[in-house]
Amino acid sequence: MIELKKKSKPQLLIDNGDAWTADLMTEFYQTNTISKTKQNRYSRTEIKEVLVEETNGKCAYCESKVTHIYPGDIEHIIPKSKFPRLTFTWNNLTFGCYWCNNKKRNFLDRANMMLNPYKDKTNEHIRAFGPIICHINSSQRGEITWRVLELNRPDLRDKRQKKIEELQVLIDKYNLTTNPTFKGLIEVEILDFIERTDYSFSLKQYFEDNKNAA
Ligand SMILES: [Zn+2]
Structure with missing residues (x-):
């Protein structure tokens, strides 16, 4: 989210x-x-x-x-x-x-409101672990959100995984490039891909976790 x-x-x-x-x-x-x-x-x-x-x-x-x-x-x-x-x-x-x-x-649930993507810093409550979404910082609001919406339902996990595989191709290219100019250009391409495709939350995290991992 x-x-x-x-x-x-x-x-x-x-x-x-x-x-x-x-x-x-x-x-x-x-x-x-x-x-x-x-x-x-x-x-x-x-x-x-x-x-x-x-x-x-x-x-x-x-x-x-x-x-x-x-x-x-x-x-x-x-x-x-x-x-x-x-x-x-x-x-x-x-x-x-x-x-x-x-x-x-x-x-x-008035005591534990579901996350509101317009008002909450969602990444303080939930985190993407590859294609899975889970709550963090013991956030009950985060847990309620992913459980009620079933954000790990199988079709969503599969579709996120496919997008991650597409992103991985770009990340590999990014990690193998040493020229700073080209690296910058590939990063722009990656950020653009993340923004316009589905599942930006998971993809953004995946890029953070895997860039320059080599
Ligand atoms: Zn939906």
């Missing part, structure tokens, strides 16, 4: 967020239910586009590239079912894959 930076709130939310929230909360207080029509007002292309951009088209949790075969959608960091007031709160919205969304569902 790589750290993310929030982009500016879309105009649609600036213009309507407060009114949508008031409308939804009025209904909730009066009837103790929320109609889907009122709840799903966040589900708009203008909002989704910005979330896709700020997550580089990857699931904010497992960092899989979201495609038509690996679908993704707008995701509420703090579940809207537990906190309906946060349904249209920009800082509570992100982009997540179908599988993480399904694992997370309405999970909320």
Whole structure:
């Protein structure tokens, strides 16, 4: 789970967020239910586009590239079912894959909040060991995060491993190069690869652990 930076709130939310929230909360207080029509007002292309951009088209949790075969959608960091007031709160919205969304569902442990990629220094709580993600520093929040999201589910481990193998080719090239200019250029290529591909968190750590290992 790589750290993310929030982009500016879309105009649609600036213009309507407060009114949508008031409308939804009025209904909730009066009837103790929320109609889907009122709840799903966040589900708009203008909002989704910005979330896709700020997550580089990857699931904010497992960092899989979201495609038509690996679908993704707008995701509420703090579940809207537990906190309906946060349904249209920009800082509570992100982009997540179908599988993480399904694992997370309405999970909320107020004593040990799951890591928030926009707010937490994720690498102080979890660490990548090759294709595996594990908590560090006895972090309960880190442990809850990887366990609830099942960040070591077999398909993710396999896909991370494949990316690590691709990265290894570049790292070998980097480690064998002695010319500082070429080394610098290969490093730029590696960092670019890490940033734009899936599983940047694991790949970044793998590069740290294996550069100049020879
Ligand atoms: Zn995911």
